[in-house]
Amino acid sequence: MNSIFSNPESPLFGRAYAEVITERLSREKSLKFLRRGFSEVGVEVDDGELNEVVDRLDGVIGWLTYYGYSRSVGGRDLTSIFNDAINLAREELENFLKLRVSRRYRVVLKLLASGVREWGLLKRRLEDYEGSPISDRVLHDVLTTLKMHSIINEELEFTDPIVKEAARGL
Incomplete structure (x- = not known):
């Protein structure tokens, strides 16, 4: 990470940065997070799907948010959301x-x-x-x-x- 900020060729050279560390949510907190979010936007998602999502995303807040947004705003199905998330992560790895x-x-x-x-x-x-x-x-x-x-x-x-x-x- 420091190489990005210490490389004179980088557009971020010389800029300050802060590291944000997030912790995984527990299973219970993950379910509560998703249920509350869906409740706020008036979208119903069955418990079976929520449990599968929580099992697969293992409390990673960013992916829980990505799923919730994709599901509520786009009305997308679980498979396409996961496939898109994996493709995004693959791009980052590449x-x-x-x-x-x-x-x-x-x-x-x-x-x-x-x-x-x-x-x-x-x-x-x-x-x-x-x-x-x-x-x-x-x-x-x-x-x-x-x-x-x-x-x-x-x-x-x-x-x-x-x-x-x-x-x-x-």
């Missing part, structure tokens, strides 16, 4: 990957999205992809960058279920 010289990031993201989280297996699969051994440092640097950008957490899990889905399709 933009992130454009800034990385190494194709390793794409491979690691796909491996993590497929459930590979054990260090040794992750490294072996990356070596298989590259066709040659890599140092531990290489994998460490890739994972550290993904963590620094809040794409994954310390347990090598995606921090956002929609981004995880998007990474599967890279």
Whole structure:
């Protein structure tokens, strides 16, 4: 993140920035958030759909808001909303990957999205992809960058279920 603000070529060079950290809503708070929003705009959504949404979005406020807005204003169906959200997240990942010289990031993201989280297996699969051994440092640097950008957490899990889905399709 700091590279954007410290690069003289960037339109944001020299500008101040603030980091906003949001927490996931609990299942109960997610349902309450959606129900209240739909109530305010006079839209009825059945509990089955709300439960599915909460299960899939795992309390991420931004995606809950995206769903609520898309469902209430556009009257769109659940499948199209999720597909559009995944496409948006994929675009963001592609933009992130454009800034990385190494194709390793794409491979690691796909491996993590497929459930590979054990260090040794992750490294072996990356070596298989590259066709040659890599140092531990290489994998460490890739994972550290993904963590620094809040794409994954310390347990090598995606921090956002929609981004995880998007990474599967890279």
